[in-house]
Amino acid sequence: MLAKLAFGNMRKLLHDYAVYFLTLVLGVAVFYAFNTMSIQGDFLRGDVGETLSQVGQILDGLTVFLAVILGFLMVYANNFLMRRRKKELGLYQVLGMRTGQVNVVLALETLLVAAVSFGVGIALGVLVSQVLLFVTARMFATTVQHFSFFFSTDAFMLTLVCFGVIFVVMMLFNWITLRRVRLIDLMSSARQNEKQFVRRLPLSIVLTAAGLVLMGVAYWRLIRDGFPMDNSMQGGFIITTVMVAVGTFVFFYGLAGTLTALLTHMRGFYWRDLHMFTTRQIASRVNTTALSMGVIALILFLAMTAMTTGMSICNTLNAMAEKGTPYSASISVLPTDPVADPIDLEAEVAKVGVDLSAVGSHATVRIAVVPSELEGDTSTLQRISELTGETIPKGFEHAMVGEVVSLSDFNAVRALLGMEPVSLDEGQYLLLCNMDQVEPFVNGGLEKGFSVTVGAATLTPARTTVIDDASAVLQDNGLGANPGTFVVADDLAASLPTYQQVVDVMYAGPTEEGDAALKGLEERLGDSLGERSALTTVDTVTSVLADGTTTTGLISYMAIYIGFVLVIACAAILAIQQLSNASDSAGSYRTLSELGCSERLIFGSLRAQVAIAFVLPLAVGLSHSLCAISVVNELVSAFGYSDALDGMTLGLVLFALVYGGYLALTYRMAHGIVRSAVRTTRRAL
Amino acid sequence: MARHMDSDSASMAHGAPAPVLEVRDVTKTYGGHSATTHALNGINLTIAAGEFVALMGPSGSGKSTLLNCIATIDAPTSGTIMLAGTNVSRISRSRLADFRREKLGFIFQDSNLLDSLTARENISLPLTIGRVPAAQIEADVVAAATSLGIEEVLDKYPYQMSGGQRQRVAAARALVTNPELVLADEPTGALDSKNAKLLLESLESINQSRGATVLMVTHDETAASYCRRVLFIRDGRVFTELDRGSDSRHAFFERIMQVVAVQGGVDDAR
Numbered sequence: 001m002l003a004k005l006a007f008g009n010m011r012k013l014l015h016d017y018a019v020y021f022l023t024l025v026l027g028v029a030v031f032y033a034f035n036t037m038s039i040q041g042d043f044l045r046g047d048v049g050e051t052l053s054q055v056g057q058i059l060d061g062l063t064v065f066l067a068v069i070l071g072f073l074m075v076y077a078n079n080f081l082m083r084r085r086k087k088e089l090g091l092y093q094v095l096g097m098r099t100g101q102v103n104v105v106l107a108l109e110t111l112l113v114a115a116v117s118f119g120v121g122i123a124l125g126v127l128v129s130q131v132l133l134f135v136t137a138r139m140f141a142t143t144v145q146h147f148s149f150f151f152s153t154d155a156f157m158l159t160l161v162c163f164g165v166i167f168v169v170m171m172l173f174n175w176i177t178l179r180r181v182r183l184i185d186l187m188s189s190a191r192q193n194e195k196q197f198v199r200r201l202p203l204s205i206v207l208t209a210a211g212l213v214l215m216g217v218a219y220w221r222l223i224r225d226g227f228p229m230d231n232s233m234q235g236g237f238i239i240t241t242v243m244v245a246v247g248t249f250v251f252f253y254g255l256a257g258t259l260t261a262l263l264t265h266m267r268g269f270y271w272r273d274l275h276m277f278t279t280r281q282i283a284s285r286v287n288t289t290a291l292s293m294g295v296i297a298l299i300l301f302l303a304m305t306a307m308t309t310g311m312s313i314c315n316t317l318n319a320m321a322e323k324g325t326p327y328s329a330s331i332s333v334l335p336t337d338p339v340a341d342p343i344d345l346e347a348e349v350a351k352v353g354v355d356l357s358a359v360g361s362h363a364t365v366r367i368a369v370v371p372s373e374l375e376g377d378t379s380t381l382q383r384i385s386e387l388t389g390e391t392i393p394k395g396f397e398h399a400m401v402g403e404v405v406s407l408s409d410f411n412a413v414r415a416l417l418g419m420e421p422v423s424l425d426e427g428q429y430l431l432l433c434n435m436d437q438v439e440p441f442v443n444g445g446l447e448k449g450f451s452v453t454v455g456a457a458t459l460t461p462a463r464t465t466v467i468d469d470a471s472a473v474l475q476d477n478g479l480g481a482n483p484g485t486f487v488v489a490d491d492l493a494a495s496l497p498t499y500q501q502v503v504d505v506m507y508a509g510p511t512e513e514g515d516a517a518l519k520g521l522e523e524r525l526g527d528s529l530g531e532r533s534a535l536t537t538v539d540t541v542t543s544v545l546a547d548g549t550t551t552t553g554l555i556s557y558m559a560i561y562i563g564f565v566l567v568i569a570c571a572a573i574l575a576i577q578q579l580s581n582a583s584d585s586a587g588s589y590r591t592l593s594e595l596g597c598s599e600r601l602i603f604g605s606l607r608a609q610v611a612i613a614f615v616l617p618l619a620v621g622l623s624h625s626l627c628a629i630s631v632v633n634e635l636v637s638a639f640g641y642s643d644a645l646d647g648m649t650l651g652l653v654l655f656a657l658v659y660g661g662y663l664a665l666t667y668r669m670a671h672g673i674v675r676s677a678v679r680t681t682r683r684a685l
Numbered sequence: 686m687a688r689h690m691d692s693d694s695a696s697m698a699h700g701a702p703a704p705v706l707e708v709r710d711v712t713k714t715y716g717g718h719s720a721t722t723h724a725l726n727g728i729n730l731t732i733a734a735g736e737f738v739a740l741m742g743p744s745g746s747g748k749s750t751l752l753n754c755i756a757t758i759d760a761p762t763s764g765t766i767m768l769a770g771t772n773v774s775r776i777s778r779s780r781l782a783d784f785r786r787e788k789l790g791f792i793f794q795d796s797n798l799l800d801s802l803t804a805r806e807n808i809s810l811p812l813t814i815g816r817v818p819a820a821q822i823e824a825d826v827v828a829a830a831t832s833l834g835i836e837e838v839l840d841k842y843p844y845q846m847s848g849g850q851r852q853r854v855a856a857a858r859a860l861v862t863n864p865e866l867v868l869a870d871e872p873t874g875a876l877d878s879k880n881a882k883l884l885l886e887s888l889e890s891i892n893q894s895r896g897a898t899v900l901m902v903t904h905d906e907t908a909a910s911y912c913r914r915v916l917f918i919r920d921g922r923v924f925t926e927l928d929r930g931s932d933s934r935h936a937f938f939e940r941i942m943q944v945v946a947v948q949g950g951v952d953d954a955r
Contacts, residue, residue: 596786
């Protein structure tokens with residue numbers, strides 16, 4: 001009998017709150033699918049497989065974090081539904097059911113909902129993960145080698161544990177709710193809900209204004225200070241974060257009253273059609289749900305920022321890796337003691353049995369450092385700043401601009417890249433710099449004849465602009481960023497110790513052959529040099545780009561994973577709130593219809609209510625994240641790339657699809673509830 | 686009261702006044718072939734402008750069905766209902782809402798005020814829906830509220846009012862558009878006797894001062910005694926009616942009680 005009751009209740013829940021169910025299913029499916037990452041490697045090339053198992057481990061940790069957030073939101077949604085069912089639960093007890101039996105009914109219900117959503121979710125997740133395998137393959141620029149339908153026990157278990165815990169917590173909350181309330185409250189809860197809680201007008205306006213001011217100041221602080229670069233800025237950043245969070249809540253607490261007051265004074269608008277009703281409905285909901293609106297706005301902010309910046313960082317990293325690899329390969333060594341024990345890299349390479357001439361053409365670059373930059377005096381950028389009066393671009397305060405290469409070495413590199421050689425007159429220098437953010441600042445210095453002292457000579461700029469073409473990248477690396485390198489006459493460069501020696505190689509034959517010839521060179525060279533070298537590296541285009549895709553792949557997955565879970569959790573709560581509002585107000589809609597209100601107006605009002613409930617927290621969250629994104633973008637483009645926005649657009653589109661989908665679905669369902677209320681004859685009449 | 690009689694006799698002098706409501710041979714059946722219920726069984730009635738009529742009958746007599754049909758919320762199986770010269774069954778679905786708003790006013794047993802709106806806003810609803818200019822709305826609402834003695838609660842919310850005040854706000858909402866016919870469905874059903882008396886006196890006074898035509902469904906003899914005419918309905922048709930004439934309310938109440946007693950006796954005899 002109790003089971004039958006529970007089963008009936010579950011069916012009703014699935015029908016009335018299909019959105020809730022949908023979210024559980026999506027949550028389970030996404031959890032499962034993303035955690036199959038480790039197993040996906042089995043179907044792909046060996047090295048990608050290794051990478052994926054690392055990615056998988058990170059995603060496992062992320063899953064636990066997301067499970068906590070999703071769990072929190074689901075428990076909230078569940079409590080919300082429970083509050084609405086108080087009367088029904090009271091009725092069971094009035095009819096003589098013992099509290100224990102009601103508990104059994106509730107537990108059975110939760111179990112049934114859990115079982116059904118888990119089953120459907122896993123089924124969906126298994127399907128999604130098959131598709132995800134091909135997406136992964138594409139992302140890591142490889143192909144699926146031997147596809148067969150797969151199922152990950154690990155992912156299944158992890159999902160089971162996460163959702164198991166969530167459902168148990170839900171059950172506990174249900175029991176607590178039931179234990180805490182008295183029967184009389186249960187039965188009269190519907191009547192209590194009718195009470196409208198309206199804040200005083202002046203207080204509302206003060207709250208809204210205070211919220212706006214707090215948010216504005218927080219924005220200003222973030223834009224001024226940027227993200228914390230070191231510990232000393234941590235405190236300020238925490239204050240900014242607290243300000244924006246408090247501002248958001250305070251804003252929502254005051255909003256209902258302010259909005260109503262404002263619209264009431266627009267008489268022509270307020271006293272027409274159902275504007276008055278719509279305003280009041282929204283105001284009363286915002287009032288009672290100010291807290292959840294604030295939480296949702298902040299979580300949406302987090303989700304949007306995660307998705308968009310994740311995408312943009314990926315784009316930037318990809319672009320950087322491309323720009324940072326003008327050579328087929330770069331061999332680099334940092335001598336432990338450059339003065340007493342310099343290293344001739346080309347000779348060392350030959351010593352371990354690699355004939356570079358057979359691999360392709362090559363050029364050696366010996367990199368020294370301007371002494372003043374090393375001795376902790378005023379840095380080059382600071383001195384440029386003093387000369388021009390401009391402030392150093394954000395993020396470059398501690399950047400080192402002081403590497404020195406000789407004109408011959410530089411021209412050799414240019415020849416390797418097929419570029420024209422450059423020349424220098426006596427007492428002159430050239431500056432290499434390819435970071436968009438700092439270029440104009442440095443050029444300003446060059447125009448004013450910024451002078452630099454190398455050894456005994458004081459040099460002036462040969463050109464008023466920096467060299468920012470491919471030759472500004474002196475060796476293959478994942479970043480391709482060079483804030484500034486001086487090119488000076490050979491004799492001056494020779495007077496300084498060589499801190500780093502690089503051999504850049506352009507393969508004569510195909511990439512595979514070249515890579516094969518250099519395979520194992522890094523280890524052999526390291527073993528051969530031993531203590532003489534502080535760091536020995538061999539980077540090929542292939543290895544740099546592979547490292548890049550690992551990072552970008554990981555970031556993309558995390559961004560989509562975090563963003564998706566957070567968005568569905570928020571959208572689900574909004575949907576449940578809106579649907580219960582619609583059914584709570586069914587009587588009002590019927591009255592409106594009986595008063596001669598056309599369905600067009602009624603559904604128009606409903607549409608406005610649902611839309612505003614979704615858009616309001618979104619607008620606040622979007623505003624926060626636009627501010628954050630602009631700062632992130634500035635930071636990302638500090639590496640020399642300002643096309644990061646492309647990736648953000650993709651993230652935003654994805655976000656809009658999911659959120660908009662929930663909005664549309666919620667409206668359809670609310671529409672159904674109201675239509676049946678309006679079209680059903682009042683029995684009592 | 687005398688003035689009302691005068692106006693009645695004055696209109697009589699010009700012949701019968703145009704009826705606001707005319708129900709002709711209306712039937713309403715529910716259910717399928719095997720178990721048909723005749724809720725209305727060829728009922729006829731006419732209500733003239735400015736009348737205050739009560740519709741009495743036991744549960745299941747068909748009075749709610751009749752009211753639903755008149756209110757255009759339900760449609761009769763056969764027969765015609767003419768409201769202010771319009772055959773309501775001929776009105777298209779799209780025009781129905783406008784028709785209800787312009788010609789009818791409703792007072793329900795539970796006042797059905799919208800919780801989130803103040804009394805003033807609740808009363809103004811039919812006007813805002815009908816896109817009456819804001820200034821006009823303000824004046825109309827205050828006029829309707831004054832005639833029902835609820836000016837002081839205009840800016841309160843439903844939960845801040847007594848049951849009687851809520852019901853009078855609902856009455857004001859029904860009257861504010863000056864409808865052809867006000868339909869009241871057990872308006873005193875949820876009120877204590879003191880508040881019921883206040884509401885009925887209000888309805889009586891607006892019937893006289895504003896000339897509003899009111900059709901009130903009730904099973905309470907005291908409530909019915911405030912009306913000018915009482916229709917007794919049973920088994921889906923009007924079985925008798927009483928005219929108050931020049932009787933005092935108390936005398937009219939006694940006459941109604943007699944009919945109810947006879948009706949009860951008939952039921953007992955069966």
